[in-house]
Amino acid sequence: MPIKSRIRAIPDYPKKGIMFRDITTLIKDPVGFRLVIDGLTQRYLENGVDFDVVVGVEARGFILGSALAYTLGKGFVPVRKPGKLPADVVSQEYELEYGTDKVEIHVDAIERGTRVLLVDDLLATGGTALAAAALVEKVGGVIAEMAFIVNLPDIGGERKILEKGYRVFSLTEFEGE
Numbered sequence: 001m002p003i004k005s006r007i008r009a010i011p012d013y014p015k016k017g018i019m020f021r022d023i024t025t026l027i028k029d030p031v032g033f034r035l036v037i038d039g040l041t042q043r044y045l046e047n048g049v050d051f052d053v054v055v056g057v058e059a060r061g062f063i064l065g066s067a068l069a070y071t072l073g074k075g076f077v078p079v080r081k082p083g084k085l086p087a088d089v090v091s092q093e094y095e096l097e098y099g100t101d102k103v104e105i106h107v108d109a110i111e112r113g114t115r116v117l118l119v120d121d122l123l124a125t126g127g128t129a130l131a132a133a134a135l136v137e138k139v140g141g142v143i144a145e146m147a148f149i150v151n152l153p154d155i156g157g158e159r160k161i162l163e164k165g166y167r168v169f170s171l172t173e174f175e176g177e
Contacts, residue, residue, distance in 0.1 A: 003035050003036060043147070057129070058080045079103050085105070117144055117145055123152065148168070
């Protein structure tokens with residue numbers, strides 16, 4: 001059974017008209033979780049994407065990013081919601097498909113010139129990923145690629161990210177669904 005079939009669809013969450021793609025059903029399944037981490041690991045072992053550290057976006061990006069960093073022998077850096085990091089931070093506000101939010105990173109989390117693989121569970125509007133990329137760049141990092149389990153191409157986030165010159169990879173997508 002492939003990854004896509006293990007992802008639960010929840011209509012009208014968090015508001016009417018949104019089809020929420022819930023990866024908790026995928027990652028609670030040991031085979032599903034292994035398919036995700038093995039698929040991403042294989043991508044980065046075999047496709048020559050050069051990077052030094054994995055950055056994961058709160059909260060589901062932590063799950064993927066830390067497991068992937070482990071399998072690839074890389075360090076892990078969290079991008080968090082406001083007020084969660086104890087040292088000096090930089091912040092970036094962004095728009096979601098259902099509102100606005102803000103993310104933060106420690107100012108000393110990434111050394112200048114460090115190449116970063118940015119990881120999150122889902123690409124919709126691209127707002128979260130672009131905000132996290134802006135944070136990485138504010139502290140001196142360089143985005144090597146952005147990786148997701150799910151891409152929702154109809155919402156337009158992938159297009160926005162590609163237009164900004166970033167590389168994108170996803171394991172699966174829900175197009176027109």
